[in-house]
Amino acid sequence: MQHKCVLIVDRDAExxxxxxxxxxxxxxxxxxxxxNREALEIAQRRLPDAALIDVGAPQLEGLSVAHALREIAGKRPLLLIALTGWGQPQYREMALEAGYDVHWVKPIGADQVNFLLSMTLV
Structure with a gap:
């Protein structure tokens, strides 16, 4: 069985x-x-099953990355998760409008990640 692939993009190395x-x-x-540019190149070579994207990452706006990944995916399924330090309702709305499926405020917990991925990446 092939492992499900998750793309992670975050400007913080830790x-x-x-x-x-x-x-x-x-x-x-x-x-x-x-x-983010490298993330899009990676996705063009092999579309991940899910992507956790730091919305504030440099080079491209993290919100525009969702749109670009949706274009690359076409009709193929792709779970997009926005990671951010911004918890206000307007930022959640912006992320969802940009094409993200989920908006998570950092820090995120292992149980939270495990639950979502195990329920969606079957």
Whole structure:
């Protein structure tokens, strides 16, 4: 059985390493980068099953990354999770309008990640 692939994009190296370790320990294949442009290049080569994107990441606005990933995915399923330090309702609305399925405020818990991915990546 092929591992489900999760793309992680976060500008903070410690967060990126921690999420990578967490998801790999849960049995997911992980591709991690701190660069949105690189994330889009990765997705063009192999579309992930899910992506956790730091909305505030540099190079491209994190919100525009959702739109670009949706274009790359076409009709193929892709779970997009916005990670942010912004918890106000308007930021949640902006993330959902941009194409994210879920808006999570950092820090996120292992149980939260495990539950969502195990329920959606079947």
């Amino acid at each position: 967060t990126l390493a921690g999420l990578t370790f967490l998801l790999e320990s849960m049995g997911y294949g992980v591709v991690a980068t701190c660069d």
